[in-house]
Amino acid sequence: MTVALEVKGVNKRFGGLQALNDVNLLVDEGRIHAIIGPNGAGKSTLLNCFVGKLKPDSGTVLFNGQNLIGRLPHQINQAGVSRVFQTPEIFSDLTVLENVMIPALAHRDGIFELNALRPLRRETDIRTKAVDVLEDLGMEDKLDMTAASMSRGDKRRLEMAMGLVQEPKLLLLDEPTAGMSRADTNNTIDVLKHIGDSRGITMIIIEHDMHVVFSLADKISVLAQGTVIAEDIPQNIKGNPKVQEAYLGGAH
Amino acid sequence: MLGLNRNDFLMLLFVFVLVAAAPIFLNPFPEGSTFAQFNAGYPDLMQRFLIFGIFAIGFNILFGLTGYLSFGHAAFLGAGSYAGVWMLKLLTINVIPAIVVSTIVAGVFSLMIGYISLRRSGIYFSILTLAFAQMSFALAASVLTPITGGETGLQTTLSDPRILDGAAAGTGNIPAPSLFGLEMGHSWKVAVGDWLWTFNVGYYLCAFVLMIVFYISIRIFRSPFGMMLKAIKSNNERLSYTGISPRPYTLAAFVISGMYAGLAGGLMVSMDPLAGAERMQWTASGEVVLMTILGGVGTVVGPVLGAGIIKYFENIFSKINDGLLEQWFAFMPDGLADFMVTIVHPFVGKGWHLSLGLMFMLVVIFLPGGLVGGVTGLFRRLFRRRSH
Amino acid sequence: MELSALLLQVLNGLDKGSAYALIALGLTLIFGTLGVVNFAHGALFMIGAFCSVTVQRLLSLSTVTLDETKTDFLGRPLEVKTPYVESWFGESVGQAMIDWSVPLAILLAIPVMLLIGFVMERGLIKHFYKRPHSDQILVTFGLAIVLQEIIKAYFGANQIPAPAPSMFIGSFDFGQLVGFDPGVLMYPYWRIVYFLFAMLVIAAVFAFLQFTTFGMVVRAGMADRETVGLLGINIDKRFTIMFGIAAAVAGLAGVMYTPINSPSYTFGMDFLVISFVVVVVGGMGSLGGAVLAGFVLGILESFASMREVIEFIPGINQVVIYLAAVLILLARPRGLLGRKGVMES
Numbered sequence: 001m002t003v004a005l006e007v008k009g010v011n012k013r014f015g016g017l018q019a020l021n022d023v024n025l026l027v028d029e030g031r032i033h034a035i036i037g038p039n040g041a042g043k044s045t046l047l048n049c050f051v052g053k054l055k056p057d058s059g060t061v062l063f064n065g066q067n068l069i070g071r072l073p074h075q076i077n078q079a080g081v082s083r084v085f086q087t088p089e090i091f092s093d094l095t096v097l098e099n100v101m102i103p104a105l106a107h108r109d110g111i112f113e114l115n116a117l118r119p120l121r122r123e124t125d126i127r128t129k130a131v132d133v134l135e136d137l138g139m140e141d142k143l144d145m146t147a148a149s150m151s152r153g154d155k156r157r158l159e160m161a162m163g164l165v166q167e168p169k170l171l172l173l174d175e176p177t178a179g180m181s182r183a184d185t186n187n188t189i190d191v192l193k194h195i196g197d198s199r200g201i202t203m204i205i206i207e208h209d210m211h212v213v214f215s216l217a218d219k220i221s222v223l224a225q226g227t228v229i230a231e232d233i234p235q236n237i238k239g240n241p242k243v244q245e246a247y248l249g250g251a252h
Numbered sequence: 253m254l255g256l257n258r259n260d261f262l263m264l265l266f267v268f269v270l271v272a273a274a275p276i277f278l279n280p281f282p283e284g285s286t287f288a289q290f291n292a293g294y295p296d297l298m299q300r301f302l303i304f305g306i307f308a309i310g311f312n313i314l315f316g317l318t319g320y321l322s323f324g325h326a327a328f329l330g331a332g333s334y335a336g337v338w339m340l341k342l343l344t345i346n347v348i349p350a351i352v353v354s355t356i357v358a359g360v361f362s363l364m365i366g367y368i369s370l371r372r373s374g375i376y377f378s379i380l381t382l383a384f385a386q387m388s389f390a391l392a393a394s395v396l397t398p399i400t401g402g403e404t405g406l407q408t409t410l411s412d413p414r415i416l417d418g419a420a421a422g423t424g425n426i427p428a429p430s431l432f433g434l435e436m437g438h439s440w441k442v443a444v445g446d447w448l449w450t451f452n453v454g455y456y457l458c459a460f461v462l463m464i465v466f467y468i469s470i471r472i473f474r475s476p477f478g479m480m481l482k483a484i485k486s487n488n489e490r491l492s493y494t495g496i497s498p499r500p501y502t503l504a505a506f507v508i509s510g511m512y513a514g515l516a517g518g519l520m521v522s523m524d525p526l527a528g529a530e531r532m533q534w535t536a537s538g539e540v541v542l543m544t545i546l547g548g549v550g551t552v553v554g555p556v557l558g559a560g561i562i563k564y565f566e567n568i569f570s571k572i573n574d575g576l577l578e579q580w581f582a583f584m585p586d587g588l589a590d591f592m593v594t595i596v597h598p599f600v601g602k603g604w605h606l607s608l609g610l611m612f613m614l615v616v617i618f619l620p621g622g623l624v625g626g627v628t629g630l631f632r633r634l635f636r637r638r639s640h
Numbered sequence: 641m642e643l644s645a646l647l648l649q650v651l652n653g654l655d656k657g658s659a660y661a662l663i664a665l666g667l668t669l670i671f672g673t674l675g676v677v678n679f680a681h682g683a684l685f686m687i688g689a690f691c692s693v694t695v696q697r698l699l700s701l702s703t704v705t706l707d708e709t710k711t712d713f714l715g716r717p718l719e720v721k722t723p724y725v726e727s728w729f730g731e732s733v734g735q736a737m738i739d740w741s742v743p744l745a746i747l748l749a750i751p752v753m754l755l756i757g758f759v760m761e762r763g764l765i766k767h768f769y770k771r772p773h774s775d776q777i778l779v780t781f782g783l784a785i786v787l788q789e790i791i792k793a794y795f796g797a798n799q800i801p802a803p804a805p806s807m808f809i810g811s812f813d814f815g816q817l818v819g820f821d822p823g824v825l826m827y828p829y830w831r832i833v834y835f836l837f838a839m840l841v842i843a844a845v846f847a848f849l850q851f852t853t854f855g856m857v858v859r860a861g862m863a864d865r866e867t868v869g870l871l872g873i874n875i876d877k878r879f880t881i882m883f884g885i886a887a888a889v890a891g892l893a894g895v896m897y898t899p900i901n902s903p904s905y906t907f908g909m910d911f912l913v914i915s916f917v918v919v920v921v922g923g924m925g926s927l928g929g930a931v932l933a934g935f936v937l938g939i940l941e942s943f944a945s946m947r948e949v950i951e952f953i954p955g956i957n958q959v960v961i962y963l964a965a966v967l968i969l970l971a972r973p974r975g976l977l978g979r980k981g982v983m984e985s
Contacts, residue, residue: 051493077495089493091486094479102483105476106495114504116477117468119255123476162494321774372969375677375773375924379916380969383962386913390962395955534913538781545778598793606793609785616779617767 004029004170004202005050010059012045012226019045020056021226027170027219030200032192034207034217038247041223043206044086047172050204051083052076063170074111080169082162084176086206088155090162092148096139099147100130100161107166133165136191138184153180160188164195173205177212189215222246260470263553267466271459274298275449282446289571295439295452297567299523301560302458303516308543308555309462309469310512314505315541316550317478319485321378323537324365324385328510330392330532332358332517334399337406337527344416345408345427347436347457347522351515358514359507366506370499373488385534392529405528429522431457436523454523461519462556465512470552472508481505482550513540542608546615548622557623562608569607572600644815644824649942651814655831655900657938658838659685662893663911664918664930665845666886672862672925673882676765677773679780682912683787684887687756688749688894689903690791692802695745699725699738740805742898749895750888757887761880784908792905804830804899830899837896841889842931848885849927858882862925917965923978933976937961 007025019042027033035043048054050061052073061068068076091099104126134140137157156179163171177185189212195201207213220237222230224246237243253261279293311325332354339350369380392400400406410426428435436454472478480501483491491498521527547558577596581589599607619626663685670678702721710718726734768776808829815825849855861875918937922929944960
């Protein structure tokens with residue numbers, strides 16, 4: 001099995017807080033890898049290091065053999081890494097469809113394209129692609145809504161659509177179902193499962209909802225106080241004493 | 253049609269009719285009648301409508317789409333007008349090279365300033381552009397006098413070389429800018445009954461250029477590029493996590509709007525071959541901001557309307573004097589009439605800028621979407637009420 | 641270059657530097673506390689300057705009497721104007737008051753500027769706290785035009801002189817004071833007065849912020865507005881007062897500046913752009929930075945105006961401040977004394 005993402009010795013310190021302490025991770029290609037852990041364990045910080053939002057103090061993040069550290073966010077995205085944000089980061093003034101067409105265009109045209117005179121409505125391929133993804137997520141009736149006017153759950157689904165439409169090699173999902181109803185959560189699980197199976201996208205998913213984690217994950221890493229304390233298949237994680245201690249004993 | 257959807261095509265048509273027929277409907281009052289002073293169908297005024305319209309259309313591509321508020325765009329208009337006059341002096345009195353070169357020069361100039369200014373955003377960007385514009389103004393008025401004519405300005409003279417058509421240099425009158433021999437100042441006057449309509453060559457050249465650049469601006473608004481610019485305004489940071497580098501997009505928008513400004517400057521000197529440093533001052537930049545927000549920031553047609561309205565009122569308000577006011581309020585009892593004259597007096601004539609400033613504030617406070625935004629909002633509300 | 645020549649340039653930079661520092665201080669107070677970019681701040685400086693003009697005119701209001709003993713060249717009795725203040729307080733006191741009208745204008749300027757500040761904040765600025773910076777810039781820019789035009793309507797477009805008290809007119813030999821030959825380093829009295837006055841105002845503002853409870857709350861609010869709001873302290877009222885104080889500081893800077901440069905209605909705009917540059921160079925939100933940058937840039941401008949420098953780089957005196965701003969913004973966006981992370985993008 002090939003390794004899609006290899007994290008080696010990543011450290012990150014904020015003032016007096018060691019947010020990440022020698023984190024190592026191996027994510028297999030085409031698999032869904034969940035990262036769980038108590039609040040403040042460093043999960044989001046780790047994700048921020050992958051996408052160029054934060055620069056770790058030391059360590060490397062190899063994606064298909066190339067180091068992501070020190071590269072700009074748009075370069076990392078163009079390398080095939082898309083991120084679904086925890087708090088919806090959408091283009092609120094634009095419509096739902098436009099929100100999804102932008103990442104689709106970025107995927108096709110690269111970081112910059114001076115297509116100032118081409119009518120947007122002639123981009124039928126991009127449009128179809130965006131509509132397809134929105135349909136998968138059950139949002140086909142909301143295409144022309146302004147993104148700002150949507151419910152919180154819909155914004156999460158839009159976030160997801162923006163990530164999926166890029167057909168990334170690696171999809172980073174930061175609590176994708178937080179704030180969703182049970183039905184939407186189940187639907188999201190189905191969509192992710194389907195995409196994982198059919199397109200073979202590698203996913204890293206941060207999640208508190210254990211139902212989601214155990215429905216999706218092929219492998220689970222447990223992070224506590226900036227350190228990976230366990231990495232195993234789901235069945236073995238539940239019984240791991242270290243994990244139980246981190247969740248029960250060290251819940252601060 | 254023309255790669256536009258129905259609404260946009262209708263809007264283009266609307267502006268076309270507006271611009272083509274302006275000499276007629278801007279003179280609604282018969283010559284010599286009391287209201288003739290409200291006529292605006294004079295060539296130089298109508299030319300200003302269109303030239304500032306072009307300036308504002310371009311500014312809107314930057315400010316309306318990306319939200320980057322530049323306080324330095326007058327510098328590009330100024331640079332364009334200097335370049336234009338130099339073409340008229342050195343090359344030919346034909347306006348085509350002047351217009352083309354002024355656009356290019358402003359484009360290069362804005363590329364340099366934009367490249368540096370766009371390293372920052374928000375107020376920092378505004379202040380950087382302001383600093384650059386003030387620098388350009390100060391330099392144009394002092395050290396660069398050999399190129400800019402300093403405080404007296406730059407104009408065509410009898411002894412200009414004009415290497416393409418300067419055979420008659422040194423004799424006769426200073427030639428007027430022309431389009432292949434057709435002078436910009438040339439007009440055909442048509443009298444219909446008591447009405448007098450003036451159809452001017454320069455005006456229709458400006459109209460032709462405006463229609464082209466207005467069409468281009470609609471295409472930009474409706475393109476993937478335009479959508480990216482809107483996304484920059486909405487959430488700049490998210491865009492980079494989407495695989496887009498925002499800076500080349502903003503820089504391209506900056507340069508395009510700078511070229512529009514330069515084009516406006518080139519047309520300005522083609523109509524009247526004189527360029528001065530005061531055109532670069534930041535208050536001049538403020539004026540184009542006002543035109544854009546008055547018409548409607550980020551709307552396609554707003555800036556054209558905003559520019560027209562401001563230039564029209566500037567002309568009318570500056571013309572009103574106390575004598576005229578007394579005439580208007582003559583129907584009132586004496587005391588009240590005097591009172592009204594006193595009240596209105598500070599806002600008209602030389603006080604036009606006071607009205608301008610007030611208008612500026614009122615629009616920002618009550619009508620952030622500008623006139624176009626206000627009207628569409630009104631329609632939407634009416635429409636909704638009816639559908640209930 | 642001689643030491644005396646260098647010192648002269650430093651001195652020459654002090655008066656403009658003082659004005660920059662005072663205006664920038666007010667701008668920073670407003671930006672730091674209210675988060676508002678105030679493009680009308682230059683207009684406040686200008687209004688302050690016209691307080692001087694107003695006081696001078698008020699004090700010069702006169703009764704006209706005819707002196708039958710003297711005639712003009714047409715043989716008519718001579719008109720004699722007697723200022724009211726002279727008839728009220730006696731000739732010598734009255735004349736002294738007219739002579740001292742610029743410093744006296746401070747008494748008018750403080751309440752007037754505070755009032756303008758309160759009205760501006762309550763009536764306009766308050767509604768723009770939550771709107772984007774570009775809207776704030778635009779509305780205050782409009783306000784600046786309005787204020788400027790109102791002044792123009794009342795006082796006309798020309799510069800109006802408002803001279804310093806006669807005892808401060810002329811120069812004194814500053815060089816001799818510090819050991820140079822006589823006549824080498826002459827410096828106008830009023831500029832020294834202006835500098836000292838500016839230092840006094842700056843010191844007063846800092847003392848106010850440092851040593852009063854009010855100032856403490858405001859400083860806390862500058863650091864973290866929301867938290868202070870959560871403590872149940874009525875921050876809004878204090879911020880209104882802060883806006884008034886900032887307006888008063890700009891006004892005072894204007895009042896005392898009139899003997900250096902006769903004011904006209906465009907007075908404020910000329911200073912505004914530079915003051916923004918000063919704020920940025922000093923570090924947005926840093927009071928100390930604003931003062932420091934004001935003086936640094938004032939002195940820098942003065943050096944750039946030296947003949948030797950202009951011969952070397954023509955036009956540098958016109959652009960040196962803007963050039964400094966551009967370099968600072970690119971190399972160190974937080975400015976000289978700005979906190980890390982403030983307004984850095």
